[in-house]
Amino acid sequence: MLKSKVAVQVTSSGILPEDTVMLGEAYLKSWKIPQGQPVTLKFGSMRQPVKVVAVEKFDGMRIGQSLARRMGILANCQLRLQYRSDTSSLALGPLIGILISRDDPSMPDKPFGSITLFCKELVDACAVYGAHVYFFTPDHIGSSSNIVEGWVYAGGWRKTFLPAPDVISNRLTSRKLENKPSVQQYLKEVKSRYLTAVFNEKFLDKSEVFEALKKDASVGKYLPESHVLRNYTMLKSMCSKYHTVFLKPVRGSLGKGIIRITRLEQDSYLAHYAMVGGTRKQQFTNLLKLFSSVSGKMKSVRYQIQQGLNLIDIGGRPVDFRALVQKNELGKWVITSIVARTAGSHHFVSNLARGGTLSTVREAVAKSNLSSAQGHDAPGRLQRAALDIANGIDTHIPAHFGELGIDLALDSNGRVWLLEVNSKPSKNDNTPLEGQKIRPSVRNLIRYSRHLSGF
Incomplete structure (x- = not known):
């Protein structure tokens, strides 16, 4: 089956x-x-009988305005074209839908807030690689799964109606939106009715990830001991085993709500709470008092208790690493980028939202308290760990993922540890540090969409 990219002109x-x-x-x-x-x-879920007229010395395709409107194409574009003689079908695509949390029509230059630049970059990349992309929110989903209202870029951001896409990348950043019955019903229908491929189908809970990966011998070496905190006995057991433990909200993000517990002399304990403006400390004369203060929160927040790690630091500021792994045109996991994140001066979490700073892995390792012998090949070891973990998630968690943000750490002996896995990696803070027009993360999203849709 021949495949080709054609210039589609609207007349x-x-x-x-x-x-x-x-x-x-x-x-x-x-x-x-x-x-x-x-x-x-064929274009996404659209099917339209047409006659094809040959044009001499012309290297493209022309479609009328009314057909272009049905397809949601508002301007000339580049698309992949396939002809299948067995079904007498001429397919254009891939048509990619990005499901995002919100839009703001009153801000025509920046309708998607902080991710608008990423969205425009995706539009530009589709023009280069031959694809059509649109952006839609849960509010755009109507009663028919065949048509959705979405945003396209044609000399500016504009709304139009489009067919259901070949591929959907789920970029919803809230579980509440993702779990809306209308969203779940729509995704179920387009998958069964139009064979739409949906990736990054769901959020990952910390406990779910660690429980699933424990089953994988090749990944176990990266996992700090970790359990869902159910009672005082478990807290006591972990605190007697480790000098430091972390309590992490099972559904937390951006470092919110993390508590670091350190055992002091005479069995007193110091709790550090991650706050937006810095760290709040509180000392407890015994563990039972500490548990009493946390147990109130446990009524509304499920915590994962995790072995504390002696992480490498730069001048006392902890360092960790965010790997962005994505599937490529062969459907295989590849490393798109790994960056080091150094915590802000009054924080023990490294998120950029809390004053953390980015650098390359080599720069951070060289500046850290890790010896040169232990820091040798740190980038290679982090890459291997990220790929092992991504493959482990594919094997042990029954959902479809095309990109993952994997947070890793190195301890003072140079050992790699998994901190957490994020199925909705930020489009603001994983940018590789080279100034490229189209980031590799955007290119890979299109390549994987082509792989899924057969274009």
């Missing part, structure tokens, strides 16, 4: 009726596309 409907498309003569000859007989034009 006025007076010249070209909805049931006719014009195509360069070379395509008709090489693919033996019948002239004058109806073929089915």
Whole structure:
């Protein structure tokens, strides 16, 4: 089956009726596309019988305005084209839908807030690689799964109606939105009815990840001891085993709500609470008093208790690493980027939202308290760990993921540890530090979408 990228031109409907498309003569000859007989034009979930007219010395495709409107194409674009003689179908694509949390039509230059630049970068990359992308929110999902209202870019951000896409990347950043019955019903319908591929289908809970990966011998070496905190006995057991433990909200993000517990002399304990402006400390004369203060929170927040690690630091500020792993055009996990994140001066978590700073892995390791012998090949070891963990998630968690943010750490002996896995990696803080026009993370999203849709 031949595949090719073609320039699709939109012409006025007076010249070209909805049931006719014009195509360069070379395509008709090489693919033996019948002239004058109806073929089915496919674009996402749209199916339209059309006649194909050959055009001499023309290397593209022309469609009328009314057909372009049905397809949600508002301007000339580049798309992949396939002809299948067994079904007499001419498919254009891939049509990619990005499901995002919110939009703001009153801000036409920045309708998607802080991720608008990422969205525009994706539009530009689709023009280069041959694809069409639109952006939609749960509010855009209507009663019919065949059509969705979405944002496209055509000289500016504009709303239009489009067919259900070939591929959906779920970028919803809230569980509440993701679990809306209308969203779940829509995703279920497009998967079964139009064979739409949906990746990053769901959020990952910390406890779910660690429980799943414990089953994998190749990944176990990266896992600090970790349990869902259910009672005082478990807290006591972990605190007697480790000098420091961490309590992490099972559904937390951006370092919110993390508590670091350190055992002091005479069995007193110091708790550090991660706050937006810095760290709050509180000392307890015994563990029972500490548990009493936490147990109130446990009514509304499930905590994971995790072995404390002696992480490398730069001048007393802990360092960890965010690996972005994505699937490529072969459907295989690859490392897109790994960056080091150094905690802000009054924090023990490294999130950029809390004053953390980015650097390359080599820079951070060289500046850290890790010896050069233990720091040798740290980038390679972090990469291997990230790929092992991504493959472990694929094997042991029954959901489809195409990209993951994997937070890793190195301890003072140079050993790699997993901190957490994020199925909705930020589009603001994983940027590789080279100034490229189209980031590798955006290219990989399109490559994987082509792999999933067969374009």
